[in-house]
Amino acid sequence: MKKTLTTSAGIPISENQHSLTSGPRGPVALQDYHLIEKLAHFNRERIPERVVHAKGSGAYGTFTVTHDITRFTKAAIFSKIGKKTEAFLRFSTVAGEKGSADTERDPRGFALKFYTEEGNWDIVGNNTPVFFERDPLKFPDFIHSQKRDPQTGYKNPVRMWDYWSKAPEALHQITILFSDRGIPDGYRFMNGYGSHTFSFINDKNERVWVKFHFKSMQGIKNLPVAKAVELAGTDPDYAGRDLFEAIERKEFPRWALKVQIMTERQAEQFRFDPFDLTKVWPHSEFPLLDVGILELNRNPENYFAEVEQAAFSPSNVPPGVGFSPDKMLQGRLFAYPDAQRYRLGVNYQYLPVNRPHSEVNSYHRDGSMRFDGNGGRQDNYEPNGFGGPVQNESFKDPALNLSGTLDRHDSHKDNDDFTQAGNLYRMLSEEEKDRLTSNIAGTMKTISEDLQTKNIEHFKRCDPDYGGRIAAKLGLD
Incomplete structure (x- = not known):
C-alpha cells in the first residue's frame, strides 16, 4: 500500500491536484491550508547561495592512514597505520553562481570534512597550492573584481585586469589559473591543497608547521579550451555528473595525502615569509611525506541536505592540529563560520552533514532552527555547581612567540611577487x-x-x- 500524503504537521491530504474554490470558476478559499503551506514553503526553498564556491558537488568517503606521522602530531586521526576515518568532500567552482558551468576557467574548491573522534576537522582548500592574495583585507575587493559589473550586470574583463594591474602578488595564482590546470577535466583528475600553512602539535607539545597536499591517484587531466566551451553549453554539470556516476559505477576516486613539514626555527630563518599564501615551499627543501589515502565511495542521498547545506571552516581543527600566523588563514577563521551562520543559521553545525560523530558538550542554546533537544534541562552557564562540562588544560597548545609592532604593515614592501x-x-x-x-x-x-x-x-x-x-x-x- 502506498503511503498517504500529509502536510508538514502530519495531517493527511485528500486532494493534491485541485485547489479549494467557490464553484468551478470561483476564487480560491484561504482555508485551503494545504495550498497555503505548499506555496509558502515553495517561496522559501532557496537559501542564500555562497558568495564564493556557490556551485559544487560532494561525496562521502574514508581516509586511511598508511604512514606513521605521530612524531609530528598527536591528532587521533593519525594515531596508527590502518586507522580509518569517515569524511565528506565538497568540490566547487569559485567565482560563478549556482547556475554556472562546471567547465569555466576558475580555481576549484576542495573542502574536506573529517568526522574524527575528537570533533570535526575541516580542511577548506583549493586545487591550487597558492592564492591571489596574502592579506584578508583585500579579499572582498578581489572577489568583487571577479564578479558582475554593478551597472551592466555582466562580467567585464576590464574590472579583473584593472585590479590585477595593481596586485602583482596574484601573478603566481594567475599563472596557474590560465595554464592547462585552470580547467580540470572534472573533479576526479585534479589535486587538492590545504594551501595555508597550519601547525602540527605532538604529544610532547612540540610544534611544527605543515602544508597539506592531496595528490589525485587518477592522475591529472585537463580540458582543452574548445572542449570546455562545448561542454558549458551541452553539459554544464559535467564535473558533478562525472563524479556522481563514477561512484555509482564503483570507480571510487582516491587521493594520496602528503605533507610538508617546516620547524619553527626553519621558519624564523627562511628567506621569505613561509606564511605567505601567494608562495609555495620548495619541495627540494621540504619534501612531501606520505600520510594516507582518501577514497570517495558513497554519493549523497539528497543534494540540498548534504551538499548545499554542508558547511566548512578552517577553524574546525582537532587536538594535534593548529593554526599559523598566515594572515589569510586568520581572516578565514572568522569569515567562514560567520558566512554559514548567515546562510544556514546559528545552529548550522547541528545539521546531519555538519554534526560531529563525536560527543558534543557545549553551553550554546536556543537560536533559529535548533535541531536537537536544546540541552534539555541542563543549565547553560560555566563555571557551575551542577557538574556540567569543563575545560581540559591537557588540550592546550604550546605558546607561540610573537614580536613586532602593532601596525598596518605593508606586506608588498621588499616582497618578491615575481x-x-x-x-x-x-x-x-x-x-x-x-x-x-x-x-x-x-x-x-x-x-x-x-x-x-x-x-x-x-x-x-x-x-x-x-x-x-x-x-x-x-x-x-
Missing part, C-alpha cells in the same frame, strides 16, 4: 607556454592598450618571454 610565478612559467613545455599566453591574451584583447601594457610589465618581471609572448599576441611592441 620569482615563483616565473619559475612556474619556465617549468612549462613550449606548447604549455603557448596555451598559457594565448589564454591570457584572449581575456585581455577587449581591454585598453594602457591596461594591457601595465599587466604585461608584471608578466615580463616574472620572465621576459612570458610578457613578450602575451604582448606579441595582442599586437603590441
Whole structure:
C-alpha cells in the first residue's frame, strides 16, 4: 500500500491536484491550508547561495592512514597505520553562481570534512597550492573584481585586469589559473591543497608547521579550451555528473595525502615569509611525506541536505592540529563560520552533514532552527555547581612567540611577487607556454592598450618571454 500524503504537521491530504474554490470558476478559499503551506514553503526553498564556491558537488568517503606521522602530531586521526576515518568532500567552482558551468576557467574548491573522534576537522582548500592574495583585507575587493559589473550586470574583463594591474602578488595564482590546470577535466583528475600553512602539535607539545597536499591517484587531466566551451553549453554539470556516476559505477576516486613539514626555527630563518599564501615551499627543501589515502565511495542521498547545506571552516581543527600566523588563514577563521551562520543559521553545525560523530558538550542554546533537544534541562552557564562540562588544560597548545609592532604593515614592501610565478612559467613545455599566453591574451584583447601594457610589465618581471609572448599576441611592441 502506498503511503498517504500529509502536510508538514502530519495531517493527511485528500486532494493534491485541485485547489479549494467557490464553484468551478470561483476564487480560491484561504482555508485551503494545504495550498497555503505548499506555496509558502515553495517561496522559501532557496537559501542564500555562497558568495564564493556557490556551485559544487560532494561525496562521502574514508581516509586511511598508511604512514606513521605521530612524531609530528598527536591528532587521533593519525594515531596508527590502518586507522580509518569517515569524511565528506565538497568540490566547487569559485567565482560563478549556482547556475554556472562546471567547465569555466576558475580555481576549484576542495573542502574536506573529517568526522574524527575528537570533533570535526575541516580542511577548506583549493586545487591550487597558492592564492591571489596574502592579506584578508583585500579579499572582498578581489572577489568583487571577479564578479558582475554593478551597472551592466555582466562580467567585464576590464574590472579583473584593472585590479590585477595593481596586485602583482596574484601573478603566481594567475599563472596557474590560465595554464592547462585552470580547467580540470572534472573533479576526479585534479589535486587538492590545504594551501595555508597550519601547525602540527605532538604529544610532547612540540610544534611544527605543515602544508597539506592531496595528490589525485587518477592522475591529472585537463580540458582543452574548445572542449570546455562545448561542454558549458551541452553539459554544464559535467564535473558533478562525472563524479556522481563514477561512484555509482564503483570507480571510487582516491587521493594520496602528503605533507610538508617546516620547524619553527626553519621558519624564523627562511628567506621569505613561509606564511605567505601567494608562495609555495620548495619541495627540494621540504619534501612531501606520505600520510594516507582518501577514497570517495558513497554519493549523497539528497543534494540540498548534504551538499548545499554542508558547511566548512578552517577553524574546525582537532587536538594535534593548529593554526599559523598566515594572515589569510586568520581572516578565514572568522569569515567562514560567520558566512554559514548567515546562510544556514546559528545552529548550522547541528545539521546531519555538519554534526560531529563525536560527543558534543557545549553551553550554546536556543537560536533559529535548533535541531536537537536544546540541552534539555541542563543549565547553560560555566563555571557551575551542577557538574556540567569543563575545560581540559591537557588540550592546550604550546605558546607561540610573537614580536613586532602593532601596525598596518605593508606586506608588498621588499616582497618578491615575481620569482615563483616565473619559475612556474619556465617549468612549462613550449606548447604549455603557448596555451598559457594565448589564454591570457584572449581575456585581455577587449581591454585598453594602457591596461594591457601595465599587466604585461608584471608578466615580463616574472620572465621576459612570458610578457613578450602575451604582448606579441595582442599586437603590441
